[in-house]
Amino acid sequence: MKQGAQGSAGTGGVERDVAAVRVPAQMRAADVSRARVEAVSGVRGEHTHSEVPIPRPVVQRASVRGQILDALRTALVAGELRPGEVYSAPALGERFGVSATPVREAMQQLALEGAVEVVPNRGFRVVERGARELAELAEVRSLIEVPVMLRLARSVPVERWAELRPLAEATVRAASSGCRAEYAESDRAFHRAVLLLSGNEQLVQIAEDLHRRSQWPLVGGPASRGRGDLIADAAEHVALLDALIARDVDVVRVLVGGHVGVG
Structure with a gap:
């Protein structure tokens, strides 16, 4: 992802963010007020002394932020956001066609996850990761x-x-496409579905965070794993599922240890 021209974070950007929730021109102000009162009271025509405000722009901003966060995560996995490079919120906002605000909020979340670090007065730098960190993540995931x-x-x-067969097969299709971002998403979906069977939501969240971190690119450009590596990785999902259905614990032990160990 290349930096674009520095966009303005002023009112023009906010208007783009909330455009989707503007009231149609043909709806009169009184209609809007009455609709809001009815939504709160649940009874048409019921008298009320005050209206409960509906924070539509806030909801929309949160939605935009979530969409931008997903897009940034995809760009990170795909190698479009390169380790060591600094990206500004206005420039990325220009790229996505939004103001700098939701981009900055999404980047703050990525900073909390350890994917980027804040560079005062400049933006956010993508964290540089080496093979040692990847090996440490793989060890913790295995444990x-x-x-x-x-x-x-x-x-x-x-x-x-x-019931998990469709998810395993989805990882095979994603791997065959050669798209790392698509495969990363389907890979996490399969692992998450498996771990959800434990009934431990805290474990699932921790494991998914570790899994996501293991998918970030290493220093030196996009990840070294090519289409063939992705296909082999996806095939292990299918083999693992077959072993689980057959209740072959020994094969499960070997497959899980090797699969998680490579990230």
């Missing part, structure tokens, strides 16, 4: 996911594993 997966292999009914 969490391997024992959980083995426990699930012994306790989850076969039919529940069979």
Whole structure:
């Protein structure tokens, strides 16, 4: 992703963000007021002394921020946001056609996740990661996911594993496309679905955060794993699911250890 011209974070950008929630011109002000009162009271024509404000622009801004966050995560995994490079919120806002505000908020979230760091008066720098950090993430993931997966292999009914077949097959299709961002998303979806069977939401959130971090590109450009590596990785999902359905715990142990170990 290339930086564009520095965009303005003024009123023009805010108007673009809230355009989707403007009231149609043909709706009179009185109609809008009455509709809001009815929405609060639940009874048409009911008298009320005050109206509860509906924060439409706030909701829309949150929606825009979420969409920008997803787009930035995709660009990060795809290597469009390069390690070590600094990106400004106005420039990225210009790229996405929004004001700098939702971009800045999304970047702050990425900073909390460790993907970027704040550079005062300049923007956000994509964190530079090396092979050692990737190996450490893989080790922590193994410590969490391997024992959980083995426990699930012994306790989850076969039919529940069979329900995950579409997700495993989706990772194969995504890998075949060669798109790292698409594969990363489908990969996380499969692992999340498996771990959700543990019933431990805290474990799922921690494991997903580690998984997401392991997908960030290393220093030196986009990730080194090519289409062939993605296809091989996706094939392990299918093999793992087959072993879980067969209740072959030994094969599950080998597959999970090797699969998670490579990120």
